Amino acid sequence: MNEGYDHLITGLEAALKNIGFGFVSTIDMDSAFKEKLGIDYKRYTILGACNPNFALEALGLEEQPGVLLPCNLEVIDQAGGKVEVAIVDPAEMMQ
Numbered sequence: 001m002n003e004g005y006d007h008l009i010t011g012l013e014a015a016l017k018n019i020g021f022g023f024v025s026t027i028d029m030d031s032a033f034k035e036k037l038g039i040d041y042k043r044y045t046i047l048g049a050c051n052p053n054f055a056l057e058a059l060g061l062e063e064q065p066g067v068l069l070p071c072n073l074e075v076i077d078q079a080g081g082k083v084e085v086a087i088v089d090p091a092e093m094m095q
Contacts, residue, residue: 005083008075025048043076046073
């Protein structure tokens with residue numbers, strides 16, 4: 001299962017890099033829970049992606065979108081060989 005999960009993250013990173021996004025952070029929530037709380041948790045990774053051109057354009061129109069930067073993607077092991085990828089639509093959040 002870890003191989004498929006890791007492969008999905010690698011694929012997401014490559015696909016987003018191909019359209020101008022870079023990654024400013026990777027947070028392994030399961031590792032943080034283990035280290036800080038001693039709790040085993042399913043694999044849960046947050047990828048902080050940013051397209052500098054889009055970010056600059058958005059901030060040039062209005063400064064409040066900064067609370068949505070970087071764009072976070074969640075990759076969650078849902079067991080049984082299923083992995084969920086989630087992202088919030090920034091335009092929806094601003095309304």
